[in-house]
Amino acid sequence: MTKTRLPSPLRAASCLPLGLALGVALLAAPAGAEEIRIGFLSQTPEPPPSVSSPDEPAADDGLAGAVLAVADSNTTGKFLNQSFVLDPVEVAPDGDAAAALRELAARGDRFIVVDAPGATVAALTKLPEAAGRLLLNANAPDDSLRGAACAANLLHVAPSRAMLADALAQYLVKKRWPRWFLVTGRRPEDALFADAVRRAAKRFGGQIVAEKTWTAESDVNRTAEAEIPVFTQAKSYDVLIVADEVGEFGDYLSYRTADPRPVAGTQGLVPTVWHRTHEQWGAAQLQSRFKAAAKRPMTARDHNDWTAIRVVGEAAARSRSADPDALIAFIQSPDFSMSAFRGAPLSLRSWDGQLRQPVLLAADRSLVSVSPQEGFLHPRTELDTLGYDQPETLCKNRGQKKP
Amino acid sequence: MNVANVAPAIRLAATLLPALMGLCVASGAVAQTIYVSNEKDNTLSVIDGKTMAVTDTIKVGKRPRGITLSKDGTQLFICASDDHAVQVLDLATKKLVHNLPSGEDPEQFALSPDGKSLFIANEDSNIVTVVDVPSRKVAFQVDVGVEPEGMDVSPDGRWGVNTSETTSMVHWIDMEKRAVVDNTLVGPRPRYAQFTKDGSQLWVSSEIGGTVSVIDSATRKVQKVVDFHIKGIAKDRIQPVGVKLTDDGRYAFVALGPANHVAVVDAKSFEVKDYLLVGRRVWQMALTPDQKTLYTTNGVSGDVSVIDVDSLKVTKSVKVGRYPWGVAVKG
Numbered sequence: 001m002t003k004t005r006l007p008s009p010l011r012a013a014s015c016l017p018l019g020l021a022l023g024v025a026l027l028a029a030p031a032g033a034e035e036i037r038i039g040f041l042s043q044t045p046e047p048p049p050s051v052s053s054p055d056e057p058a059a060d061d062g063l064a065g066a067v068l069a070v071a072d073s074n075t076t077g078k079f080l081n082q083s084f085v086l087d088p089v090e091v092a093p094d095g096d097a098a099a100a101l102r103e104l105a106a107r108g109d110r111f112i113v114v115d116a117p118g119a120t121v122a123a124l125t126k127l128p129e130a131a132g133r134l135l136l137n138a139n140a141p142d143d144s145l146r147g148a149a150c151a152a153n154l155l156h157v158a159p160s161r162a163m164l165a166d167a168l169a170q171y172l173v174k175k176r177w178p179r180w181f182l183v184t185g186r187r188p189e190d191a192l193f194a195d196a197v198r199r200a201a202k203r204f205g206g207q208i209v210a211e212k213t214w215t216a217e218s219d220v221n222r223t224a225e226a227e228i229p230v231f232t233q234a235k236s237y238d239v240l241i242v243a244d245e246v247g248e249f250g251d252y253l254s255y256r257t258a259d260p261r262p263v264a265g266t267q268g269l270v271p272t273v274w275h276r277t278h279e280q281w282g283a284a285q286l287q288s289r290f291k292a293a294a295k296r297p298m299t300a301r302d303h304n305d306w307t308a309i310r311v312v313g314e315a316a317a318r319s320r321s322a323d324p325d326a327l328i329a330f331i332q333s334p335d336f337s338m339s340a341f342r343g344a345p346l347s348l349r350s351w352d353g354q355l356r357q358p359v360l361l362a363a364d365r366s367l368v369s370v371s372p373q374e375g376f377l378h379p380r381t382e383l384d385t386l387g388y389d390q391p392e393t394l395c396k397n398r399g400q401k402k403p
Numbered sequence: 404m405n406v407a408n409v410a411p412a413i414r415l416a417a418t419l420l421p422a423l424m425g426l427c428v429a430s431g432a433v434a435q436t437i438y439v440s441n442e443k444d445n446t447l448s449v450i451d452g453k454t455m456a457v458t459d460t461i462k463v464g465k466r467p468r469g470i471t472l473s474k475d476g477t478q479l480f481i482c483a484s485d486d487h488a489v490q491v492l493d494l495a496t497k498k499l500v501h502n503l504p505s506g507e508d509p510e511q512f513a514l515s516p517d518g519k520s521l522f523i524a525n526e527d528s529n530i531v532t533v534v535d536v537p538s539r540k541v542a543f544q545v546d547v548g549v550e551p552e553g554m555d556v557s558p559d560g561r562w563g564v565n566t567s568e569t570t571s572m573v574h575w576i577d578m579e580k581r582a583v584v585d586n587t588l589v590g591p592r593p594r595y596a597q598f599t600k601d602g603s604q605l606w607v608s609s610e611i612g613g614t615v616s617v618i619d620s621a622t623r624k625v626q627k628v629v630d631f632h633i634k635g636i637a638k639d640r641i642q643p644v645g646v647k648l649t650d651d652g653r654y655a656f657v658a659l660g661p662a663n664h665v666a667v668v669d670a671k672s673f674e675v676k677d678y679l680l681v682g683r684r685v686w687q688m689a690l691t692p693d694q695k696t697l698y699t700t701n702g703v704s705g706d707v708s709v710i711d712v713d714s715l716k717v718t719k720s721v722k723v724g725r726y727p728w729g730v731a732v733k734g
Contacts, residue, residue, distance in 0.1 A: 072549045072569055075529055075548055075549045075570060076548050076549060076567075076569070076570035076571075076572070078546075079548065079570070079572060079574070079583075079586040080586075282550065282568060282592070285526055285527065285550050285568075288508070288527055289527060289550075292527070314591075317570070317571065317588065318571075318588070320588070337591065338591060338611075339569070339591045339592045339610075339611035343639070343661070344639035344640075345591060345611045345612075345613075345639060381637070381638070381639060382637055382639070383639070
């Protein structure tokens with residue numbers, strides 16, 4: 001097992017840039033406060049060697065969001081006699097995630113934020129040690145985790161691929177750019193994103209007029225100018241939608257297509273939970289609070305982890321309880337909702353445990369729009385126009401009946 | 404925009420009832436000037452209350468948000484959020500005369516009834532700073548919840564209250580003890596707080612909760628939650644921000660943000676009487692001293708709506724700068 005452990009439980013630890021903020025909040029916590037421990041299990045897959053990204057992710061990508069959320073929750077907690085403790089464990093790409101979860105369980109953590117690939121999440125929910133705990137999936141977008149592989153002890157803070165694709169599709173349809181050229185990478189997750197785009201096209205009146213798979217093995221950095229104009233020759237379309245989750249070639253499409261067309265999907269105009277240019281609905285405050293603590297802008301991964309911790313923090317404040325059983329029940333009740341700086345309040349879909357939420361559409365240096373788009377209606381909340389709605393769910397393991 | 408904008412004149416009137424109240428009405432012809440802070444232009448728009456024309460645009464500090472008149476009405480305090488200062492504008496000369504210490508990222512503030520203490524919410528540092536206005540010094544600071552925002556001071560000067568957006572609480576600051584002594588949990592993302600004229604209730608808006616909580620000041624418990632429903636507008640677009648209560652206890656006006664309406668609430672029965680269509684993303688409001696006119700800032704459409712309180716009709720909109728935020732009326 002090659003596992004790097006961060007100091008735990010992470011209290012006012014000064015080893016992290018956020019230690020100071022966290023320390024202040026904890027110092028202010030009254031003596032004898034009720035403690036709420038939140039495990040944080042993270043695993044970052046190694047990027048394939050073919051990817052040359054100019055933006056190296058920060059070492060604390062994700063964790064910094066969780067640390068800030070614990071500090072925020074403690075600031076509130078000091079008025080309610082509640083104190084939150086983050087218990088982070090980092091699992092190496094080839095490490096033993098099950099052992100990490102067992103360790104968190106042995107420490108008594110009833111809430112475990114899992115910031116890991118979908119396969120890891122699926123395996124963890126089945127462990128006997130995961131029973132009776134609440135796992136919060138903060139990173140994996142796999143629709144299968146919300147569908148056939150759903151679990152009673154698993155909630156999804158990160159939006160699913162279907163939600164991301166629907167958010168993008170609504171905007172393109174609203175713009176009257178409904179004819180799409182779908183370009184899919186060679187990895188399994190790219191095929192899943194492409195499936196979500198096809199589903200979205202059907203739902204909102206888009207049309208996939210051409211499809212191609214990118215299989216080139218050569219270094220795209222050197223060959224893009226020659227290869228992409230040829231590769232992108234297709235019949236008339238409005239937008240090229242790319243499915244390239246690891247970022248192998250998608251960034252090279254813009255400005256090199258045969259026809260002058262915009263690029264959207266995993267590169268170009270991207271659906272995301274967070275973006276550094278987002279400032280509406282009080283987001284400017286969270287951006288500056290995060291930047292002051294972490295010395296860098298908040299990423300979507302940071303934000304998902306922030307939200308996952310805040311789900312627990314908000315439930316504790318609202319129900320004025322630190323009892324894990326009471327909190328687990330409250331989070332999944334219709335009374336639970338929380339603010340996350342994207343306008344509409346977030347709440348949980350009872351049928352698959354997915355957090356319903358608005359999705360941002362962002363270009364590199366500007367926020368383009370926020371979905372759901374006006375005009376896409378739903379009798380419950382417009383947020384349920386994104387992703388799998390109750391009648392469509394494939395989840396059978398959460399005790400929900402189809403209506 | 405804040406309760407303290409209109410409060411000094413009104414509270415004075417209250418102590419000299421009813422003769423002065425009559426005088427206020429009689430002097431309604433006196434020219435009124437409306438000041439509006441434009442968050443994204445770093446300016447103030449000055450509107451002539453008679454002609455409803457913008458007569459001047461004054462350059463101020465970065466990202467001006469909350470504004471409030473000094474007790475004597477000669478100065479305007481401006482939260483210049485990105486300059487981390489409260490600027491003081493002399494209204495006669497239209498010149499910035501000095502800054503008050505404010506702490507980080509001041510957003511909203513409230514002036515104590517005696518005009519001497521300014522309560523400032525420091526949104527980025529989870530602190531309320533209380534400034535002694537005459538000496539221009541920080542009197543004290545109090546730790547509050549995450550993202551402090553709404554501020555008010557009770558008419559008797561006993562309480563300073565602050566709402567914190569991410570903590571979703573009202574923090575009750577005891578002025579004598581200079582400390583938070585109680586907290587009231589309200590709906591998610593509380594934005595604005597205003598005491599009734601007699602101080603018996605505190606009205607607090609919750610932007611994400613979509614509600615207004617009416618809190619009994621004596622017990623500091625929520626006694627009523629007001630809900631809003633507008634036909635054809637999704638529930639999650641109804642996001643209450645500014646609240647204005649009329650002195651006669653008749654109405655509460657609630658700005659509903661991206662729902663582009665102001666709700667008129669019967670302040671006694673707590674029933675919503677009407678929804679008035681105004682500009683896009685209505686934010687803050689101010690009543691004239693004679694209580695006959697209500698002004699609203701509409702952030703996205705960049706204008707100010709004028710509401711006639713007697714007829715409950717929107718009579719005009721006045722184009723101002725980008726992202727108008729605060730509004731104050733000098734009678």
